[in-house]
Amino acid sequence: MTELPPLNSLRAFDAAGRRLSFRSAADELGVTQGAVAQQVRQLEANLDVVLFERVPKGLAFTPVGRSYHNRIAGVFADLRAATAELKPEPNKVLISVTPTFAAKWLIPNLPDFTAAHPDIDLRIMATERVSSFHSDGIDLAVRQGSPPFGASLDVTLMFKQSLIAVAAPKFADKGDIPLDPETLAKQPKVHDTHDHWASYLAHLGAQDQSPRHLRLSQTSLAVDAAIAGQGVALVNRFLVANDLEAGRLVEVGAAWDTGGKDFYVLAPRTTKNNETVVNVVTWLTARSAEDA
Incomplete structure (x- = not known):
């Protein structure tokens, strides 16, 4: 050795x-x-x-x-x-989320959390990999999927998956909003790793006729590309609520509730006795209910 x-x-x-x-x-x-x-x-x-x-x-x-x-x-x-x-840190809560969830929902809502719980030190681990409650030392995780997630976990629904097609405001000039399926099918498309476009258009009764495609590794990047006018992105409504309200994006395609792969907050059952973690879960579910 x-x-x-x-x-x-x-x-x-x-x-x-x-x-x-x-x-x-x-x-x-x-x-x-x-x-x-x-x-x-x-x-x-x-x-x-x-x-x-x-x-x-x-x-x-x-x-x-x-x-x-x-x-x-x-x-x-x-x-x-x-x-x-x-080292014991009774007011620390480490939450694992995807980079997109962190950037597009959790971080914009942190001022509300801080106002409600100024004594809680909420730490964010933004990662695409599935974190381990044991080896990574996390207290909570927000993940997209379908139950069951495991007998040792408490699972609480945050958001149902509801996909909408969004684009920069200039795309609103192409016709009445939302665009009819044939017009939408002809627009340039922005894809993320979930790549729901084919299923979404089939749901609308149309086939893709895009002149170009932009493929990105994260949904947050797809949202940013849509804001920059690079095409139409297909994303969960709650992730772009702020961008829609601010006028950076417009909804150009009808909503599609896919009936699965929803967003949940996960916590080990042993955290039921941890008041700090329980308070974070309560805030997450209450805040998500407002947006939903």
Whole structure:
């Protein structure tokens, strides 16, 4: 098994690499600038590589130094996160949501949450992957799907999936709003990873005749593309409520309730006794009921 470099040298390298300054790294670690420089020199000697170039205004990575720091910084970040999870923080609630849900619904509603619960530290983990309540340390998750999600979870409906076709206001000039199915079928389309367009048009009794298609990896990007006039996007109504109200988007296609894949807030059954988490769930469901 390869022997690891001294931990203190790795800590000094991590801090110096994040700040590209021995002086700033020393302030963070509570040691002298010379001590940090000495630890980094020892690490370079141990590895037999040069990690930094010393430049007039501080430090610059060598190519091998940058690659090594990317790995080391991630390890130390994981260690800090794991340690933080062990410390009791009774007013902290970590919620896992998709980036689109965070950007288009949760973050715009945070002022309302803060006003209602100023003492709760709500932290948001925005990720497309399915987070683990145990290994990721999350308290709540908002996910789209169909029950059952698991016997160990409490599941509360937030939003039914109701898709609408939306576009920039200039598309309203193409005819009466909403557009008739044939006219809508001829418009340029913006797609996300759910790619509901074929099913939606079939529901309307039309076939796609788009002159062009733009395909994006997230629904929030599809919404932004629609606002920019790149075509018509098919999204859940609650995600674009603010954009519709502000006039950035107009509804150009009839609503379609797909009858599945709705949005739920999930929580371990063990959190029933956690008043802080219960308060967040109550706020989420009450606020979503207003929008629904």
